[in-house]
Amino acid sequence: MNTNDLYTNFVLHTYKNPPALVIEYGKGSYVWDVDGNRYLDFASGIATNTLGHCNRRFTRRVSRQLRTLIHTSNAFGHQNQGFLAKKLVDYAGPGKVFFCNSGAEANEGLIKFARLFGKLKNGKAGKPAYKIVCAQNAFHGRTMGGLSATPKPKVQDGFDPLxxxxxxxxxxxLDAFREAIDDETAAVFIETIQGEGGIHSAKPEFLQGLRALCTEKNVLLLLDEVQCGIGRTGTFFAFEQADIKPDGIGMAKGLGSGFPIGAFWVEDSFTHLFHTGSHGSTFGGGPLACAAGLATIEALEDLDLINKSRLRGRRFFKKLHRMWGYHPEIVKEVRGRGYLLGIELKVPAPDMVAALRSKGLLVMPAGTDVIRILPPLNVRAKELKAAFSILDETFTEFATNMKAGN
Ligand SMILES: Cc1ncc(COP(=O)(O)O)c(C=O)c1O
Structure with missing residues (x-):
């Protein structure tokens, strides 16, 4: 049986099946399929491969850990978890971190944080606050908590009761959020930049207003930085650009540079809400995952990759913006920051994704009409240039075909 037959017969069909492309190996910003074709990978495992594929210093660090200690469970400690937690606290601010394995799990932790806070919000004798105000067009993951926070039929249908x-x-x-908050509200929970929803950024003044509103109403401000965090938008966390501090942060994707790891951070004054036994994970925060997290953050710091993503990302954004000007029949809008960029199209995104793939460029769709450009943070200037040429050429072909009525 070939790979496609194996997928079709034995893998549950929750993704496009068989897959559009079977990848054999990757190096840097490139992957090769099983037929030996090379692709520039600007999908990055959905904003996850921070250091590209099989980065040498990353694989060296993780391989060393693989040969030393793989798994302990949290019944025992090991030397990596505390170091990684400290690194994250250095960026997030005073507080503590819980480690898990994915973005949805990180968000589950934040939802549990909101419940613990809400139990006490109106006093021990008062009504418990359990409501969480989320945003329209949000995406927070596929667990029951995550999907209940994700108001999309595609995600929620079939899973009642939520x-x-x-x-x-x-x-x-901000007015809509103000109206949605009442005595039973425990938290506001939003993405700093909506990724799956099509790369829509929270405006700085909205985040600042929300911070003040949450403080005024005594509700938590929880930010989902699963997709936009870990340097991708030019600061370690995207919310830093609005100069605010949340009460909780969910993170995952880019943290392990492709190795599964998630985490949530809780601000210092709320850490007492969690106690022994109130949350847990067998795999979360294991030696290998934490080595991947440390290797990722150390590379970001040593190679100045966060600044690079801000500066080079801005330059690339400007080029895309100019391209919008000369492809007005194809491009509706260019959005995003750093290396989390979105192009809203006037043609179906899946068609564009397939056309770009056929020319050797992998990008991610977001919904029906947005493509996401998500290079690794150590992408080279010449690779950005190559991607731009493929985009330009493909947009030109689409426009020519449209004019010819094809
Ligand atoms: C903002 C956001 N939150 C949560 C998730 C869920 O993460 P995971 O797929 O790792 O569970 C995603 C995944 O795309 C995401 O983009």
Whole structure:
């Protein structure tokens, strides 16, 4: 049986099946398929391969750990977890970190944080607060908590009854959030930049207003930085650009540079809400995953990759913006920051993704009409140039075909 037959017969069909491409190996910003074709990978495992594929210093560090100690469970300690937690606290601010294995799990932790906070919010004798105000067009993952916070039929259909208490307000509309908060509200929970929703950034003044509103109403401000965090937008966390501090942060994707790891951070004044036994994970924070996290962050720091993603990302954004000007029949808008960029199209995104793939460039769709450009943070200037040429050429072909009525 070939790979496609194996997928079709034995893998549950929750993804496109068989897969559009079977990848055999990767190096840097490139991957090769099983037929030996090379692709520039600007999908990066959905904003995850921070250091590209099989980065030498990363694989050296993780291989060393692989040969030393793989798994302990949290019944025992090891030397990596505390170091990685400290690194994250250095960036997030005073507080503590819990490690898990994915973005959805990180968000589950934040939802549990909101419940613990809400139990006490109105006093021991008062009504427990359990509501969480999320944004329309959000995506927070596929667990029951994550999908209950994700108001999309595609994600929620078939899974009733959902977790109660999720309320939705328009993203970037402070009045809508103010209206949605009541005595039973424990938290506001949003993505700093909506990724799956099509690369929509929270405006700095919206985040600042939300911070003040949450403080005024005594509700937590929880930020999902699973996709936009870990340097991808030019600062370690995207919310830093609005100069605010949340009460909790969910992170995952880019943290392990492709190795599964998730984490949530809880601000210092709330860490007492968690106690022995209130949360746990067998695999979370294992030696190997934490080595991957440390290797990622050390590379970001040593190679100045966060600044590079800000500066080079801005230059690339400007080029895309100019391209919008000369492909007005194809491009509706260019959005994003750093290396989390989105192009809203006037043609179907899946068609564009397939056309770009056929020319050797991998990008991610977001919904039906946005493509996401997500290079690794150590992408080379010549690779950005190559990607731009493929985009330009493909857009030109689409426009020519449209004019010819094909
Ligand atoms: C903002 C955000 N939150 C949560 C998730 C879920 O992460 P995971 O797929 O690792 O569970 C994603 C995944 O795309 C995401 O983009």
């Amino acid at each position: 977790l109660p208490g999720f309320v939705f307000a328009e993203y970037n509309n």
